[in-house]
Amino acid sequence: MCGIVGYIGDKNAVEIIMTGLHRLEYRGYDSAGVAVVKDGRIECVKSLGKLVVMDAKLEEAKLAGPLGIGHTRWATHGVPSEVNSHPHFDGAKEIAVVHNGIIENYQELREQLKAEGVDFRSQTDTETIAHLVRKYYDGDLFAAVKRALQDVEGAYAIGVICKDNPDVMVAARHGSPLIVGLGENEAFIGSDVPAIMKYTRDVLYIDNGQVCEIRRDGHKIEDLEGNPVELEVKTVDWDDAAAEKEGYPHFMLKEIHQQPNVIKNTLAGRVHEGSDEVQLADMALDPQELKDCQKIVIVSCGTAWHAGLVGKYLIERFAKVPVEVDVASEFRYRDPIIYPNTIVIPVSQSGETADTLEAIRIAKSKGAKVVSIVNAVGSSIARESDGVIYQQAGHEIGVASTKAYTSQICCFSLLTIYLAELRGEMSKDKAREMIAHLRGLPEKIEWILDNHDAVKNCAADPKYRDAQSALFLGRNVNFPSALEGALKLKEISYIHAEGYGAGEMKHGPIALVTNELPVVCVAVQSDTYDKMVSNIQEICARDGIVLSVATQGDEDIKQHSADVIYIPECFEPFSPILVAVPLQLLAYYIAANRGCDVDQPRNLAKSVTVE
Ligand code: AGP
Numbered sequence: 196m197c198g199i200v201g202y203i204g205d206k207n208a209v210e211i212i213m214t215g216l217h218r219l220e221y222r223g224y225d226s227a228g229v230a231v232v233k234d235g236r237i238e239c240v241k242s243l244g245k246l247v248v249m250d251a252k253l254e255e256a257k258l259a260g261p262l263g264i265g266h267t268r269w270a271t272h273g274v275p276s277e278v279n280s281h282p283h284f285d286g287a288k289e290i291a292v293v294h295n296g297i298i299e300n301y302q303e304l305r306e307q308l309k310a311e312g313v314d315f316r317s318q319t320d321t322e323t324i325a326h327l328v329r330k331y332y333d334g335d336l337f338a339a340v341k342r343a344l345q346d347v348e349g350a351y352a353i354g355v356i357c358k359d360n361p362d363v364m365v366a367a368r369h370g371s372p373l374i375v376g377l378g379e380n381e382a383f384i385g386s387d388v389p390a391i392m393k394y395t396r397d398v399l400y401i402d403n404g405q406v407c408e409i410r411r412d413g414h415k416i417e418d419l420e421g422n423p424v425e426l427e428v429k430t431v432d433w434d435d436a437a438a439e440k441e442g443y444p445h446f447m448l449k450e451i452h453q454q455p456n457v458i459k460n461t462l463a464g465r466v467h468e469g470s471d472e473v474q475l476a477d478m479a480l481d482p483q484e485l486k487d488c489q490k491i492v493i494v495s496c497g498t499a500w501h502a503g504l505v506g507k508y509l510i511e512r513f514a515k516v517p518v519e520v521d522v523a524s525e526f527r528y529r530d531p532i533i534y535p536n537t538i539v540i541p542v543s544q545s546g547e548t549a550d551t552l553e554a555i556r557i558a559k560s561k562g563a564k565v566v567s568i569v570n571a572v573g574s575s576i577a578r579e580s581d582g583v584i585y586q587q588a589g590h591e592i593g594v595a596s597t598k599a600y601t602s603q604i605c606c607f608s609l610l611t612i613y614l615a616e617l618r619g620e621m622s623k624d625k626a627r628e629m630i631a632h633l634r635g636l637p638e639k640i641e642w643i644l645d646n647h648d649a650v651k652n653c654a655a656d657p658k659y660r661d662a663q664s665a666l667f668l669g670r671n672v673n674f675p676s677a678l679e680g681a682l683k684l685k686e687i688s689y690i691h692a693e694g695y696g697a698g699e700m701k702h703g704p705i706a707l708v709t710n711e712l713p714v715v716c717v718a719v720q721s722d723t724y725d726k727m728v729s730n731i732q733e734i735c736a737r738d739g740i741v742l743s744v745a746t747q748g749d750e751d752i753k754q755h756s757a758d759v760i761y762i763p764e765c766f767e768p769f770s771p772i773l774v775a776v777p778l779q780l781l782a783y784y785i786a787a788n789r790g791c792d793v794d795q796p797r798n799l800a801k802s803v804t805v806e
Contacts, residue, residue, distance in 0.1 A: 204381025231260030273318030546574020654784030
């Protein structure tokens with residue numbers, strides 16, 4: 196999730212762009228760049244690291260000009276570096292592009308362009324756009340961008356400038372947010388409102404498939420086929436803080452609502468409609484090593500550990516590889532036994548968790564191959580792994596992990612299909628069916644987000660909101676869902692909560708059941724549904740308060756539950772991705788109703804880089 200800003204007018208674009216990038220820094224900040232058109236040339240300054248580094252370089256470079264674009268990067272393709280930072284250019288450095296999103300067919304485009312003699316400077320998907328615009332450019336930048344985007348598949352919000360067009364900035368959107376700000380004889384583009392709100396509150400919210408030609412004194416918008424589009428100018432009345440959260444009260448709620456797009460982005464470039472195979476290009480492991488693999492060991496912490504537990508159920512069930520899952524802080528001190536042909540999979544949103552990083556070093560010292568599932572591109576864990584499956588989930592700001600968790604499970608789902616096919620454990624038909632189920636998840640998450648009044652009502656209900664303690668129960672692939680639901684509640688609302696396998700109730704926890712104990716039961720349709728209902732009946736018999744998470748259409752569950760939260764029907768092995776969403780929302784609204792600091796809970800840090 197990167198940030199783009201652009202300006203055309205009579206002021207110095209650099210100053211306005213940097214102000215805007217600083218307002219977008221929460222979207223990601225591993226590198227940055229600014230390019231301006233001045234006196235028939237494009238001048239550019241790039242920097243690695245936070246924007247303060249860029250400020251210093253610009254101060255020295257004295258970069259200035261009335262037309263420019265800028266970018267703050269959260270890497271998805273290509274490690275953080277100056278050469279990979281945006282803007283990216285055509286070969287002649289006469290056209291500059293900034294981009295937020297993921298070009299799914301960039302490898303194919305890259306090969307085509309190379310075959311046409313294009314030399315690439317960077318490892319990024321974005322650079323293909325700059326070369327495509329050049330390919331179709333004949334003096335009309337607007338037309339060249341429209342034509343170039345017809346070759347592109349994936350998500351983008353882009354800003355484009357050209358040295359020979361000092362009176363035009365072109366912007367376009369598909370999937371990633373983009374706004375155009377309208378001022379007096381000046382105009383702006385931005386990834387979202389905070390970037391430009393200091394200068395204008397009159398904005399156009401660009402929609403998917405729309406391309407804009409922006410001039411100081413006007414603009415025109417068309418779709419890729421050249422059909423004109425008229426958009427209503429909106430006036431934004433947010434304050435700065437609200438704008439960064441795009442109107443949500445907390446980053447956590449914003450990130451919960453980002454999950455439909457996050458799953459799309461995690462899948463982007465890896466599975467295509469109707470396809471029967473998964474592409475994991477950045478995993479970079481010899482297929483033979485995966486075929487020879489005798490055991491997988493997953494190591495991680497907290498929420499990432501819960502995602503690893505889901506991964507175990509999926510990989511063992513479909514790829515038939517034995518999987519061990521351990522918290523990294525235990526793994527690193529138990530002198531783990533690593534047999535030959537073992538693959539270790541660290542899971543980490545930040546890619547900097549100390550225990551997980553040390554676990555990698557120990558695993559490698561014992562001869563294991565390491566393939567990490569990481570969100571932060573170029574992070575320590577990514578760099579020390581033999582291969583990586585990047586989550587492509589965008590920058591996660593809320594300390595309580597939400598979109599990173601569902602993205603991690605999605606990565607395990609992709610890996611499961613990839614492994615199962617490679618090892619001959621899954622037919623093409625089954626793979627195609629499971630890929631279709633994965634591709635259908637965003638819409639199901641949208642349904643949950645659009646229909647979560649039951650969750651809000653529970654969160655306002657004193658028997659949940661004011662509880663002293665809570666139990667979360669699940670079975671099989673949703674046992675980790677119970678653990679994760681309990682972690683979410685405890686870490687942001689400070690209500691003590693425990694997750695358990697429901698079959699463990701009789702082995703102790705049932706002693707806790709009273710008429711003051713909420714018990715959240717994950718009872719979606721599955722092979723263990725009847726067992727789950729039995730557990731629920733045992734709780735009801737002791738006056739426990741049962742809040743069931745069930746499959747839409749299940750009316751029977753109501754007779755055993757004080758409240759029911761529904762998720763849409765789904766392919767049960769992937770149900771943890773759906774179950775996570777109402778449990779995230781439940782924790783969020785209870786914590787908010789209790790007046791807790793949802794985004795930065797007490798005592799917690801976003802990345803535990805110390806033991
Ligand atoms: C999750 O809500 C917590 N904030 C925490 O458990 C987190 O999952 C854990 O610290 C692991 O972080 P990582 O994914 O960045 O390695």
